[in-house]
Amino acid sequence: MLETTPARPDHAPADHPAVATEKIGVLLANLGTPDATDYWSMRRYLNEFLSDPRVVDYPRWLWQPLLQLVILTKRPFSSGAAYKTIWNNEKNESPLLTITRDQTAAIADKLEARFGDGVMVDFCMRYGNPSTPSKVQAMIDAGCRRILFFPLYPHYAGATTATANDQFFRALTEGRWQPATRTVPPYYDDPDYIEALAQSVERTYPDTKPDVLVCSYHGLPQRYLMEGDPYHCQCHKTTRLLREKLGWAEGEVITTFQSRFGREEWLQPYTVEEVARLAEAGKKTIAVCAPAFSADCIETLEEINEEIRHSFEEAGGESFTYIPCLNDDPAHIAALTAAIERNLSGWV
Structure with missing residues (x-):
């Protein structure tokens, strides 16, 4: 992730706010992860996930009482137990978080070799942390005036790609200086x-x-x-x-x-x-x-x-x-990087 120290633009008055050097952001997005395997961490995560109308589209008046009073009193225990069997104890995080971070680092290296330091690469989660709004704001603060948003789902579904895009666009409503944006389409047949x-x-x-x-x-x-x-x-x-x-x-x-x-x-x-x-x-x-x-x-x-x-x-x-997922396998990183480069066409 690039770091840039904002500075006052040349020829601007002395009281002009500092502005970061303009760059392009590439924001990868995955589903999400609980912060820990305990009951309350799992409950927060499951509540956010299962309250998303893209995931469960039953009427709110019908679904929320069932979710809050029945499902979320029991499921955090069973889900937490399942997560414990796969948890990355060394880093105290879920494998999804570890792998997504590794994918991001590998893609960032490739894009830096191709485009230099004008492209900032980071990742976010639709549910849990690091949140989509926090990473969008970080990119804007770092000077990203164009952001390519890449949901890491090969196949489009309303409950995955669409809700990730929804959250990204909601995050953009919070900023005064809104960047130009693109989203990467599904790549199931690439x-x-x-x-x-x-x-x-x-x-x-x-x-x-x-x-x-x-x-x-x-x-x-x-x-x-x-x-x-x-x-x-x-x-x-x-x-x-x-x-x-x-x-x-x-x-x-x-x-x-x-x-x-x-x-x-x-x-x-x-x-x-x-x-x-x-x-x-x-x-x-x-x-x-x-x-x-x-x-x-x-x-x-x-x-x-x-x-x-x-x-x-x-x-x-x-x-x-x-057979494990493609994760940060070099062929997978090359495929994701190629998709990013295609969708950056005209920006870099």
Whole structure:
């Protein structure tokens, strides 16, 4: 992150406010993380997350009493226990925070090598810390008169990309000197991203391959698809492009959805049920990857590597491999940097 000492503009009167040297900001955004695993830290985080109408769109009068009086009295305990199993104890933070910071540093190095010190790179979270408003203000204070906002979601969904953009735009309403802005579109079919995914699979299976590669995506209510959200279709396209890049046959790479919440129908097939069905059908060796996540988090490290693994093994499966998210893998950093450079066109 660049630091700039504001100074009075040349030829300005002596009482003119100091102004930072103009630069361009690149602000990466991920979902979010609790500050700790204790009850109150988890409750604050879950309250912010589950109060977002983009995430849960039930009427407020119906949802908030249920959330505040029932869900948030119990769920912080179970969620905190799950986070404890994956917590980065050395840095006292969640893996998502650690990885996002590492991604940001790697991208900043590449952009500095390309554009010098005129581009400032930082990251924020939609929920929790570092908050989006605090990072937007920091960029404005540092002299960023143009900001490229990059939600780190390969696939667009109202509950991810859209709410991140919403928070970014809300933050802009607070400033008197509002910068020009752009947002990076989803990159679910970007060749560099598909290549990075394929490389991660090939590193895991250089000579052999599993009976089935399961591409497990975070789920959404089925209703969202019927109301026009493109997420479902974009996920299926990523799976198809990955399968074609690997050169594997149809049926050897499949699409499933995880992390169902509530009682209504969600996108199917559900990963936890599908892996059991595969085992029962005689598929003894499977691998699971999570193409919708740019960084490993609670849904991958705990849900996939524990709950979903257990479902497969309980049903008779013998070999379960979780292929980590792309994280700060060089091919992934190169793909993200290339997307940033395309979207900075005309600014640098």
